[in-house]
Amino acid sequence: MKADLIIYNIGELVTFHNGPLARVSEDNAVIIRDAGVAVRDGVIVAVGKSRDVKSRFEGEALNAQGLLATPGLVDPHTHLVFAGSREDEFNLKLQGVSYSEILARGGGIYRTVKATLEASFEDLLSKAIETASLMLNHGTTTVEVKSGYALSLEGELKMLKVAKALGEASSITVIPTLLAHVPPREYRESSFEYARYFAEVIVPTVSKENLAAYIDVFCDRGAFNVDESRIIIEAGLKHGLKARMHADQLAYIGCSKLAEELPIDSLDHLEKMPEENARILAERGVTAVLTPTSIMAMMEPKKPPVEALRKAGVVIAIASDYNPNNMTPLQQTAMDIAPYILNLTPLEALAAATINAARSLNIHHKLGSISEGYKADIVLWDLENYKWIGYTWGYNKALLVVKDGKIVRGKT
Ligand SMILES: [Zn+2]
Structure with missing residues (x-):
């Protein structure tokens, strides 16, 4: 033959x-x-x-x-499209200033939003192509790419169009996700209003233009609360997107429990998830996407309850969570340090970076x-x-x- x-x-x-x-x-x-x-x-x-x-x-x-x-390797959680860098915040974190405090001061995500809004489509795309080629050279052949550094309708559409163009320009497979990252600064006191705008305007437009496979929300203290996250996820599901969610990373405010009521393919981070919630993920078939390099970058000792997830029979994946707070785009590195940070065995780390990562993106029947x-x-x-x-x-x-x-x- x-x-x-x-x-x-x-x-x-x-x-x-x-x-x-x-x-x-x-x-x-x-x-x-x-x-x-x-x-x-x-x-x-x-x-x-x-x-x-x-x-x-x-x-x-x-x-x-x-x-x-x-x-x-399949990398199921990245913020690959962005402009600028935040190396001075690395020093702040070393001095003990927390990620939440940097964000509250207008740094963190807000700084990247400003840089990303100012960047041209072409600049964002050429930087993304460069990063994707680094990923491919280190064994990543599929990558999930989130929006979320624009916050406005026009800006989020631009980011997702960059992700689409990346998939066409590079041989890497791109799975695009619309992410509700944080409420804009001017909505800090009225974040529910912004969540409704996101659900009623941004989600339907992105869905109509066929620019995303997934809806995602940063459900956490300092980002979106459970009620806000619910309406955004529901809007995504209603408009034909599948759902994944940043949950329980900075604090536990009940985010992972949303998987009890809504069909969510993956819950990502989970550093602050109570052990008993592992049962919810197991029962609802949710993949836990853990982010070992990002745990290092947060410079906080708390880790996800890996043993409870294992015992409950939860499918565990890992991701690079490449973003300006965690400047490593390599799933290979995430896989290599997963045994040290998460106590995964080498075989578990390999499954987590391949078939289980694919499962979290619902592409495990072909990738x-x-x-x-x-x-x-x-x-x-x-x-x-x-x-x-x-x-x-x-x-x-x-x-x-x-x-x-x-x-x-x-x-x-
Ligand atoms: Zn993320």
Whole structure:
């Protein structure tokens, strides 16, 4: 049979089928030693022992030289489109000034909003393309991209159009999300009014222009409260978007409990979530998207209740949460430090950065796994086996990246 690309002599191929995705262990992983993969028209057509795949298919053949192969990484939470930087706030945080206080003073998100509104479409796009290429070179083949640094209808539309243009200009797959980030400063005392404007004007327009797959709200102290978040999420659902939510990051004000009443695909952050709420995520099939590099960037000791999530059987994903408060766009780094920050095993970290991340975006039936019929997004790592994930880190270990069957990093 004909194939466009055959990768053979893979030392260890590690992937996960589409479920069960909680309680990750070697028993529910697919681990093939001396493996091969065949790709045709951008899709995986065979996975198995190297010798079998090589004998069944003809086409361009690539010797993996005994290295580790995994699915391309899926980064399910980023704020990739923005202008400016906030390096001086890094120093403030080191002096003990909290993220909430910086925001209340008009810094943080508000500073990035100003810079992003001032930037041209072209500048935002060229910066986004540059970042996406860095991501691809480090093994990220799919990325969720949020709006949220404009707050006005026109500005949010501009951000989402940049995200769309990014998906067209780069080989990375972009999943766009409309984010209600914070009420504008002039609405600090009347944030419910702004939430209604967002729900009644911004959401329907974005949906009509088909610019977002998801609605998202920063539900937290200093951002939107539960009632405001509810009307924004409901508006998104009503207008055909799927829902995800920033929840319980800075304080617990009941945000994760919204998943009891509304169909929400993912709850992200959860540093302040009470352990007993893990049950809600398990029962409602919500993916927990945890953000290890962002936890470091907050410079606060509180971590999400990983053990409670595990015990309850919640599907755990991780994300880079790339944003000007957490200036690392690499899901590879998030995966590598997840064992240190979140106590995930290397196998859990891999599942969290691939199939589970895809599940949080509801794309796990075609992305995030090396299985027949899936998009051919594959990374060859400069590692012998998966147990080295996180064990060694701090440099780029993605030697070869295949996106939709094409080599976008590395050589044949
Ligand atoms: Zn975020």
